[in-house]
Amino acid sequence: MAESSKRGDVKSSNGEVVKTIDLKKTITLLNGVTIIVGSMIGSGIFISPTGVYLKTGSSASSILIWLLCGIYTMIGAYCYAELGCLIKRSAGDYAYVYEAFGPLVAFIRMWIDVIVTRPCNVAIISLTFAQYVLEPIYYMCNQPPIARQLLAAACILIITFVNCWSVKASTRVQDICTYAKVSALIIIIMTGIVKLGMGYTINWESPFEGTTTNAGDMTMAFYTGLFAYTGWSYLNCMVEEMKDPVKDMPRAIFISCGLVTLIYVLANVSYFTILSKSEIFESNALAVRVGYQMYGVMWWIIPLFVALSTFGGVNGTILTTSRIFLVAAQIDQMPKCLAMINTKFSTPIPSVLFVAIVSLGYLLFPDIFTLMNYVGFVTWLTFGLAVLSLIYFRIKWKKVERPIRVNIVFPIIYLAVTVFLIIFAFIGGPFESMMGTLIMMSAIPVYWICVLWKRKPKPFNRMLESINIGVQKMFLVILPAMPEKAM
Numbered sequence: 123m124a125e126s127s128k129r130g131d132v133k134s135s136n137g138e139v140v141k142t143i144d145l146k147k148t149i150t151l152l153n154g155v156t157i158i159v160g161s162m163i164g165s166g167i168f169i170s171p172t173g174v175y176l177k178t179g180s181s182a183s184s185i186l187i188w189l190l191c192g193i194y195t196m197i198g199a200y201c202y203a204e205l206g207c208l209i210k211r212s213a214g215d216y217a218y219v220y221e222a223f224g225p226l227v228a229f230i231r232m233w234i235d236v237i238v239t240r241p242c243n244v245a246i247i248s249l250t251f252a253q254y255v256l257e258p259i260y261y262m263c264n265q266p267p268i269a270r271q272l273l274a275a276a277c278i279l280i281i282t283f284v285n286c287w288s289v290k291a292s293t294r295v296q297d298i299c300t301y302a303k304v305s306a307l308i309i310i311i312m313t314g315i316v317k318l319g320m321g322y323t324i325n326w327e328s329p330f331e332g333t334t335t336n337a338g339d340m341t342m343a344f345y346t347g348l349f350a351y352t353g354w355s356y357l358n359c360m361v362e363e364m365k366d367p368v369k370d371m372p373r374a375i376f377i378s379c380g381l382v383t384l385i386y387v388l389a390n391v392s393y394f395t396i397l398s399k400s401e402i403f404e405s406n407a408l409a410v411r412v413g414y415q416m417y418g419v420m421w422w423i424i425p426l427f428v429a430l431s432t433f434g435g436v437n438g439t440i441l442t443t444s445r446i447f448l449v450a451a452q453i454d455q456m457p458k459c460l461a462m463i464n465t466k467f468s469t470p471i472p473s474v475l476f477v478a479i480v481s482l483g484y485l486l487f488p489d490i491f492t493l494m495n496y497v498g499f500v501t502w503l504t505f506g507l508a509v510l511s512l513i514y515f516r517i518k519w520k521k522v523e524r525p526i527r528v529n530i531v532f533p534i535i536y537l538a539v540t541v542f543l544i545i546f547a548f549i550g551g552p553f554e555s556m557m558g559t560l561i562m563m564s565a566i567p568v569y570w571i572c573v574l575w576k577r578k579p580k581p582f583n584r585m586l587e588s589i590n591i592g593v594q595k596m597f598l599v600i601l602p603a604m605p606e607k608a609m
Contacts, residue, residue, distance in 0.1 A: 153296070155377050158353065158354060160300035160435070160438050162378065166351070167350045167389060170349055174343045175402050178339070183330060184343070188383075193383075194536070198354065199354050200532055201532060204528045205218050205511070206361050207367060209221060212449055214442070219507050220453070223507065232455065233562070234561065240477065241477065244478075245482075248277045248436050249274045251435075251436065252270040255426075271485050282440065288469065292437060296434055298434075302431065303434060306409065307389050309424075310393075311388045311391075314389075322396070350386065354382075363445075368525040372526055413425070440477050448463075459589060462599035463599055464598055499543070499544050499548065502540050506536075509533045
């Protein structure tokens with residue numbers, strides 16, 4: 123991949139010539155596929171199948187839920203392909219919401235990412251990484267919490283260093299981890315195929331037996347399955363670093379989502395072939411249970427592969443999240459220092475470090491999963507707003523050239539399902555949803571103070587300027603040139 127970066131001179135408001143630097147365009151189609159697949163396949167497919175099965179009650183209905191989750195994800199990704207080729211900014215749905223609904227709604231959307239969603243995801247995935255690394259060491263024993271926290275912190279710090287050093291290195295890490303996690307699932311799938319060939323079909327003799335008739339349980343199963351598909355929109359946060367986004371982004375999205383859906387469905391078929399119903403109910407990590415039963419002294423290879431899977435998940439989240447904050451800083455919705463790029467490595471070091479520091483802070487919380495539940499419905503509200511913006515752009519920007527034009531039926535279907543998920547979130551978890559709403563609304567006073575309030579005290583402005591200069595000197599960073607069609 124090319125290592126050259128675009129440099130140019132721009133004039134500031136006082137007429138001075140300022141050196142600028144852009145992000146490198148190093149991401150190819152293969153890198154795009156591994157970024158999406160590596161972000162989607164994290165800990166979910168190794169943990170979520172038990173939750174889906176508990177809610178659906180049967181193997182066949184579980185497989186159906188996984189397939190429907192994949193179709194829903196594909197529709198959303200299809201809509202994002204048009205948006206990504208229409209608005210080529212490395213901020214994903216934040217950029218689309220900003221253009222369609224204005225700075226306040228976009229700030230609220232970003233605030234959830236800053237405060238909870240993305241840093242919590244990094245913390246959770248890194249803790250899962252630590253758990254599986256320690257599994258062979260503390261086999262059949264309780265793992266010390268401090269050991270998990272320290273190992274999770276080490277994971278975040280290593281990934282942070284790689285992302286500060288080189289985009290090429292971070293995508294290389296993503297490539298390797300993606301190959302490892304796909305290999306682990308292929309091993310499990312092949313084991314299931316062999317067992318089916320040997321006549322182990324007890325769980326498939328009455329596949330729909332025990333299926334729940336409760337709509338609420340089926341909806342919760344759908345929610346649980348969708349957790350494993352999280353990450354399908356992450357490539358949209360890297361569009362400015364793609365060599366040919368118009369050509370490669372749609373291909374990467376379709377290849378990745380189709381591949382992940384196929385792997386998830388086949389992996390669940392293997393789980394239900396190899397394990398009995400009681401074993402599925404009793405285990406929260408089916409892949410490791412399969413390793414215990416099928417691979418003898420080599421059982422540890424599954425925890426190792428899962429650890430690599432989650433390591434790639436942390437890398438993908440930090441890689442893409444830092445770009446959201448970078449773009450937000452470019453349009454003055456985050457501190458200006460977060461918009462700066464290193465002059466030697468062409469990486470957004472300040473925004474990468476910001477994501478890492480907040481994520482490390484969440485490792486100190488005893489129960490960050492509860493915090494994630496508070497903004498569960500906000501996640502789908504975010505996706506829904508982005509897809510709604512597609513319809514808005516169709517009306518407002520009728521004459522704008524669109525490299526990809528999605529049939530309007532698909533965003534309508536996606537929005538209908540999303541509205542149902544949001545409504546059910548309030549019905550099924552009113553307290554959690556209200557807490558999520560309060561967290562979301564807390565962005566409004568912050569927006570007023572930090573963005574709208576222009577006449578801040580001079581000492582405060584001088585302090586911000588000192589921070590910006592200090593960051594520039596410490597990390598050798600400067601502001602990039604703004605894109606031609608800046609938001």
